[in-house]
Amino acid sequence: MGLSGKAAIVGFAEYQHERKYVGERKFYTEQWAELTALACADAGLLPDQIDGLVCSDIREAGMFVPATIAEYLGKPVNFAERVDLGGATAVGMVWRAAAAIELGICDVVVCALPGLPIPSNPIPQPVNEARYFQSSSASWGSPQAEFEIPYGNLAQNCGYAMIAQRYGAEYGYDPVAMAKLVVDQRSNGAKNPNAAFYNKPVTIDDVLNSKLIADPLRMLEIVMPVAGGGALILANEEVAKQCNHRPVRVAGFGEHLTIKTPTYAQDMVRTPVGPASAQAFAMAGFGAGDMDMAQIYDCYTITVLLTLEDAGFCGKGEGMAYLRDNDLTINGALPINTHGGQLSMGQAGGSGGMTQVVEAARQIMGRADDRQLAKHDLSYVSGTGGVMSEQSALILRGA
Amino acid sequence: MSSSFTKPVPTPTPVTQPFWDGLNAGQVRLQQCNPCGRWIHYPRNRCPSCLSADIDWHDVDGIGEVYTFTVTEQPTAPHFSDEVPQKLAVVELPQGVRLTTTLVNVAVSDIRVGMAVKPYFDALDADTTLLRYEPV
Numbered sequence: 001m002g003l004s005g006k007a008a009i010v011g012f013a014e015y016q017h018e019r020k021y022v023g024e025r026k027f028y029t030e031q032w033a034e035l036t037a038l039a040c041a042d043a044g045l046l047p048d049q050i051d052g053l054v055c056s057d058i059r060e061a062g063m064f065v066p067a068t069i070a071e072y073l074g075k076p077v078n079f080a081e082r083v084d085l086g087g088a089t090a091v092g093m094v095w096r097a098a099a100a101i102e103l104g105i106c107d108v109v110v111c112a113l114p115g116l117p118i119p120s121n122p123i124p125q126p127v128n129e130a131r132y133f134q135s136s137s138a139s140w141g142s143p144q145a146e147f148e149i150p151y152g153n154l155a156q157n158c159g160y161a162m163i164a165q166r167y168g169a170e171y172g173y174d175p176v177a178m179a180k181l182v183v184d185q186r187s188n189g190a191k192n193p194n195a196a197f198y199n200k201p202v203t204i205d206d207v208l209n210s211k212l213i214a215d216p217l218r219m220l221e222i223v224m225p226v227a228g229g230g231a232l233i234l235a236n237e238e239v240a241k242q243c244n245h246r247p248v249r250v251a252g253f254g255e256h257l258t259i260k261t262p263t264y265a266q267d268m269v270r271t272p273v274g275p276a277s278a279q280a281f282a283m284a285g286f287g288a289g290d291m292d293m294a295q296i297y298d299c300y301t302i303t304v305l306l307t308l309e310d311a312g313f314c315g316k317g318e319g320m321a322y323l324r325d326n327d328l329t330i331n332g333a334l335p336i337n338t339h340g341g342q343l344s345m346g347q348a349g350g351s352g353g354m355t356q357v358v359e360a361a362r363q364i365m366g367r368a369d370d371r372q373l374a375k376h377d378l379s380y381v382s383g384t385g386g387v388m389s390e391q392s393a394l395i396l397r398g399a
Numbered sequence: 400m401s402s403s404f405t406k407p408v409p410t411p412t413p414v415t416q417p418f419w420d421g422l423n424a425g426q427v428r429l430q431q432c433n434p435c436g437r438w439i440h441y442p443r444n445r446c447p448s449c450l451s452a453d454i455d456w457h458d459v460d461g462i463g464e465v466y467t468f469t470v471t472e473q474p475t476a477p478h479f480s481d482e483v484p485q486k487l488a489v490v491e492l493p494q495g496v497r498l499t500t501t502l503v504n505v506a507v508s509d510i511r512v513g514m515a516v517k518p519y520f521d522a523l524d525a526d527t528t529l530l531r532y533e534p535v
């Protein structure tokens with residue numbers, strides 16, 4: 001089943017992630033053009049070699065988004081996809097691009113997720129109060145509009161907090177273990193000049209003393225909104241040989257969706273990344289123990305804990321001990337989020353998951369500078385969208 | 400601190416109307432699928448197990464237990480700034496369904512996963528009653 005592993009990531013681009021962005025504001029179409037140019041140059045490809053694109057939402061169009069982008073870039077494509085998987089989007093983009101390349105319908109595919117602020121509209125816009133409900137749908141007829149939003153169960157924080165609380169009731173909760181995860185990731189992130197928290201490590205006490213947002217989640221366990229964004233170029237085997245860097249093959253993938261609101265999850269603490277990861281490992285012919293690194297989607301600490309368990313890096317209920325007993329930094333046996341994760345990078349709109357894929361590619365290509373791992377052939381990557389409602393996994397390998 | 404934002408309230412649909420009518424009358428109503436026996440919440444036009452449309456409404460006592468909860472120190476949206484700390488909970492009923500609610504008449508420090516809770520019918524106005532929960 002699945003991919004043969006011949007399609008590869010051959011180049012990438014990543015904006016520096018910043019909490020207080022003072023640079024030029026750009027529309028998403030403009031960021032698409034800029035990121036595509038940068039990623040092509042990185043790979044050593046000519047823009048006219050692009051014949052496929054995978055996008056998500058853009059700020060300038062609600063419909064016909066791929067065509068809008070193809071037109072803006074001036075690049076006719078044989079393959080265009082719009083992926084709507086929240087934080088699982090970047091991973092979902094990569095396997096769709098790889099599948100299209102393996103099918104032979106295109107040779108070079110660009111995937112981009114912009115996340116810089118757009119210019120201020122000179123025409124004042126009416127305030128839409130529903131925008132505060134974020135990813136929860138307030139449209140009439142939406143189950144969330146009727147059964148969640150009126151009770152205040154909306155957006156992300158409270159859903160993840162309730163998952164964490166349930167986990168604690170079933171298996172026990174150790175705030176110090178969760179704080180150590182943040183400390184180890186921020187230690188990695190301190191070495192990453194693209195991270196919003198570059199050179200800003202934290203201590204266990206910093207985490208435990210940070211503001212309680214939704215019990216048990218504290219401020220430093222939650223991603224910080226920032227400006228950023230990134231892009232990837234994937235190519236077939238022949239093109240990849242001509243590129244500048246070691247090809248990063250897409251060896252396996254999985255994707256699994258269950259619910260929109262965790263209230264209705266069959267089991268709140270056994271998450272969709274389990275079946276997604278099992279498929280990815282089986283397709284690639286590797287197990288969790290074979291990985292040189294794990295780039296795990298980290299919107300919250302609880303997301304990483306549940307992914308470690310459900311993807312099989314440790315047993316169910318053993319995650320807290322795993323976090324306590326293992327060095328999770330670039331010096332450990334299995335480094336987690338070598339770029340510092342989104343807890344260090346910050347989360348730039350819908351592009352957060354792109355940081356995990358870009359970092360896996362950067363490490364496998366051997367381009368991670370101060371945080372380069374000595375062994376860098378195999379990476380697990382996960383994506384998480386919604387409130388643990390849609391998750392995806394990749395196995396990436398050096399050629 | 401009061402909120403200047405309009406509180407979001409449910410707007411029933413033809414399919415969900417009996418649920419809200421029940422709450423307005425002080426009654427919890429759940430759907431059950433006749434062919435497969437599955438209880439259903441939130442209300443749907445088809446059973447989420449067998450996709451049958453052969454579904455009936457039944458009155459239930461609504462007593463259940465807290466499956467999980469969180470207490471917010473930051474409002475989940477500015478519309479709820481007057482409710483902080485919000486005592487958000489998921490309640491599981493013996494019929495096997497779960498519903499989202501907020502807890503009332505309970506101290507934050509007394510909330511536990513597994514605690515028994517019963518319906519508290521919070522009539523916002525003549526048309527809208529929310530199903531909140533309080534300790535049994």
Ligand SMILES: [Zn+2]
Nearest residue numbers: 432435446449
């Ligand atoms: Zn049924």
